[in-house]
Amino acid sequence: MRTSTLFRSAGFFLLALVAATGCSPLSKAQMEAVQELTFRSDTVSRSPAVLFREMSEVRLSRGLFYAASLSSGQMRFEEVTAVAEASMDDESVVRKSEGYVDVLNSYVRALRSVSSQQRWKGIGTELRGVGARVDSVLYRYNRLDTGYDDIPVGYAKMAGKVFAYIAEEVMKVSQAAAVRNIVIEADTVVSATCDSLMNILRCEEMDDLIRHEEESVRDNYSAYLRAMEIAGATVPVESDIRYVELLRQAEELSKIRNSCASALRSLKNAHSKLAMDFSSGEKKVADELVEEIIRFNRLASQVAGYIN
């Protein structure tokens, strides 16, 4: 085929492709909204596991203060051993809870991966690379004294660029379709999971555990101080410092719980809004969705701040 015919065909194909990519199921803004939403979701979805971990730490430290209030060596030994064993059991609870909440994380990470620009950029980079390599092969071949005419160099690289562009556009459309379908199909389940996690965070048992830690920190440290007074021992200021840290940690349990529950609601709402827009064929990102994502990111940052 002559070179000019080749270029004309490629040109027509490109025009058809550009027209086809205009029919992508999702707009660039919508893909970016998906990326924004999934950016901090893992912080929030881990929250029940984080609460278990924080409570475990408070429980261990206040338990040691309480053990120090026992005057009998034997009793203190038994109490410290029991505190240590309970702490190991708590670790097991934390690990299990992390495993369970990782399912929502897993979905969010996978969605983030599917909607990432790397999905379509990667293949473009590879194809450009192939074009350049083929040109290198031809250049090396031409340098050999084969007796044949030199094969023209440069066209493979150009073809690589053209095919790279085509592949990128095809991948973008394919990616948008995949993201659209995933978000729509998963929405009911994501909503149900967020609702379940919110219910767990706000349930009476969680309330009770948090309140128990808040009050027991005070009770256990008070017992420690009174025991030291009876024994005539001086309480080092480091103990007071540790107590203050524990009080803060216990206070933050409620804040972590409340922020996480709010963030989960935001995540659920934003995901539902995305699914609704995708189903209706809407290409614009609505103001409510933008606000919901901003709210979600703010709450997730808050949670991350408490955790760290």
Added chain:
Amino acid sequence: MNEDNRQRTLAEIRRAIAENDGLRLDAAVSAEERKALEEAAFTLRNLERELLEDTSDALLERLESASGQLKDMSKAVRTKVTEMNEPSKVVEHFKNMASLVVRVLTEVARW
């Protein structure tokens, strides 16, 4: 142990521990009485630990149930991610083959 019993009992246990501590940490108490009260304190703390474990286990069960629904969906999305990686892998394979040919031709040219 049902929810209501668990809630009342955790609060009650806190009160019981606090009351016992009030008695054992009284300077006027004799050594023998203090020893008995410390044994009672240890028993109450064990009860507290048991209740905390029960409450945590109940929450874990709910977490497990909550995560079940999304498991299959996550798996399907991860499968999709793997499928989307395939074209890039194929192209990378050709790129590597072309690199190999370049190296071979370079070596041949050296002879």
